[in-house]
Amino acid sequence: MSAFHLETGGLADGRQILYFNTTPGAGRASFADKRDLGDRVSAGEIRYDVLRDEWVAVSAGRSSRPLLPVACPLCPSGGDDLTEVPAPDYEVAVFENRFPSFGGFSEPGPLPPAAVAGMETAVPASGRCEVVVFSDDHDASLADLGPERVALIVRAQAQRTAALSARGDIAQVFPFENRGVEIGVTLHHPHGQIYGYPYVTPQTRRHLDANRRHRAATGRDLFDDILESERRGPRVIAENDHWTAFTPYAARWPFEVHVYPNARFADLTELPEEYIDAFAPLYLEVLKRCDNAYPGEQMPYMAGWHQAPVAEDRELGRLRLELVSIRRGAGKVKFLASSESVMGGWVHDLGPETAADMLKGAL
Template identity: 80%
Template sequence: MSAFHMESGSLADGRQILYYSTEPEAGRAGYADKRDLGERGRAGQVRYDRLRDEWVAVSAGRSARPQLPVACPLCPSEGDELTEIPAPDYEVAVFENRFPSFGGFDEPGPLAPTEVGPEMEIAVPASGRCEVVCFSDDHDSALVDLSPERVELVVKALAQRTAELSARGDIAQVFCFENRGVEIGVTLHHPHGQIYGYPYVTPQTRKFLAAAKRHKETTGRDLYEDILESESNGPRVIAENEHWIAFTPYAARWPFEVHVYPKERFADLAELPEEHIASFAPLYLEVLKRCDLAFPGEPMPYMSGWHQAPVGEGREWGRLRLELVSIRRGPGKVKFLASSESVMGGWVHDLGPETSADILKGAL
């Protein structure tokens, strides 16, 4: 287990920046952001979709955000190259997104209501928070290349962010994730993830909460523990250690899909004991290596996210786990999510979950 220190500073437009490190008093927060950024970006509103009973963010300003800028904004500032990171180096850095889908207002706003009236057009400000999480100051690295100690520091930073964002009052659910690969539209290749603090509980999470509640009511048992037991004894286990197990689930929907469950029950990252974070790091690095070696020479594009219990209502039915999914379906081939998946939610697994798991099991 490594040490954990945090410093908080601010950027030229008032956004917060946090430096996380394994050494104390690194003094990075003291570096001033010398850019002239003007007003900070603000999110728009969330509108109620009455046909689906869901909230949709409308964020007109975001279409102006840069695509593959020449200078990387996630590298440390150096000389005249002024970036989003004023310090000359860092271990892990987190800052508020300059083009947020949620939040950016002067004061935290209210949550989106869970009960709405009969009006056909209902909108509230898109409260919440969007943050960028830089995993390393080495532009050309990737999470899979980092040391277990660095992955541990990243997870500790995410746990600290989850705790702080959960306490704000304008966030119903904290989602920490990484999008990786040009195949899924990633515009910044510097190794990084993101955090979305949503002002509502997301549609997918609502399904999990309802399913766990129903499972308890009909069987008397905990859904996640039943899944854990069933998958542990199944043919799709990818990696396992004392505290964690990684498997392709029985009803996987993405060509490659790995769920990483803690063996004990936690609601979110903030509840994870240090030794569980320490043992997560090598296991997750093994999963990432297996993914990258599945089709040699073609690093796996992926979306990897921590599913956490919501902050308020329904929290008792949520449980921490990580899910990594990929559209890669073969060498040089990606699965497009067309009408059946994207419009109807009717998924088709072309490889078969067992075949997909076997490829990952044989990759190392």
């Protein structure tokens, strides 16, 4: 169950495509991309926001990206239908995003400067944006794919984390899935993405700072203490020998599930095989509970792996998955307006225990 077979190929504009196969010798990378794509699109720059102390990518090229295109670019190619995936079938495929927010340059760039002087500082938006296609079945959903496929996807995410971490221009790797038109998903074919950021993201910096303070004050790891506290509490959604899924005490989103491995790992590259195998059925259970919370309504969600940075403060980070949803009632979504979006002042409308009880009862 643990092995995968990697084939690496290229697309017409020079982007890389990788096939993650459960069987050897599939030969998928041998199919050529017959499209005329013109020059490849590179990301723009990242600018330093002096007031918020964070980097912002400026990527004008992305505004031309397709909005629900007629033909699905993630389906396999076949006959005259030439897509982003040249092979006629596949299990899991990963390729560089054609309209990247980060990267796409011919050479990996440098990380942004650690200290910024002056009001206007910009460097090229180095890094990498990848698309991870979960299945060649356009109409599938991750929740339907079964544990073997989920495990293969996690192994692909782990391989990509290792590869992107080795490039030298990436500070943090974030594998994630956006699902649902309610959060702006433009392609319904089941897929996720991976962002290799050239900086440590603002949210992750906050988590690392909190752990630094907690360790100094208590001598204990903050994530250990959170997990221990939540495992004793009323908001555990699902668990097995290797993983615990819970709605956190101070949840911000109407539905929010954090999935922690029961031991501490920095990122997916450190995750043992048996943890990956144990993650798959547990995560499928979480997804099914989410989809059953409001009968007849798939839950829109954002789910991603929080990983330790590649280098800076790596020892303070901890691997876990967080899934959040804007669904706040039957047919209702929570909009993030001024308080949340502008000030960071969040209001939980349901109450974390109520939301957790709904998920616990939804199977």
